[in-house]
Amino acid sequence: MRVREAVAAFGYGLADSVDFTMKEGCTVGQTAAEQVERKRGVGLTDSQLRILGYIASCGAQGCTDTKQAIAEKLGVCPKTVDRAVRRMRDDGLIISRARFDENGSQLGNVYFIGAGSR
Numbered sequence: 001m002r003v004r005e006a007v008a009a010f011g012y013g014l015a016d017s018v019d020f021t022m023k024e025g026c027t028v029g030q031t032a033a034e035q036v037e038r039k040r041g042v043g044l045t046d047s048q049l050r051i052l053g054y055i056a057s058c059g060a061q062g063c064t065d066t067k068q069a070i071a072e073k074l075g076v077c078p079k080t081v082d083r084a085v086r087r088m089r090d091d092g093l094i095i096s097r098a099r100f101d102e103n104g105s106q107l108g109n110v111y112f113i114g115a116g117s118r
Contacts, residue, residue: 027069037052046074048087051070051074052094054074061110064110065075092114096110096112
């Protein structure tokens with residue numbers, strides 16, 4: 001099964017246009033499925049691909065779900081999400097930024113699609 005069909009099967013609207021520019025090397029209006037398909041050459045596992053697809057489906061505002069929430073939505077173990085996020089962040093496939101509330105307390109991270117280092 002091609003990546004586009006596999007990702008679309010998860011029902012996150014990844015075939016819809018995502019109107020944002022990734023950090024490097026991605027055009028505005030490229031579909032999230034195309035972005036994820038481009039990443040497939042990096043050697044992602046099915047779980048990592050699903051997590052990357054989920055983050056891509058959040059669009060320009062990024063994914064503000066916690067790792068626990070992502071795990072529950074995708075039906076995977078929270079540790080799987082933690083390992084996948086760490087690996088993809090190290091590979092430059094996703095970017096995580098800390099969020100803070102108005103009192104300065106740290107909230108969960110927000111995740112964006114990155115350009116990848118490979």
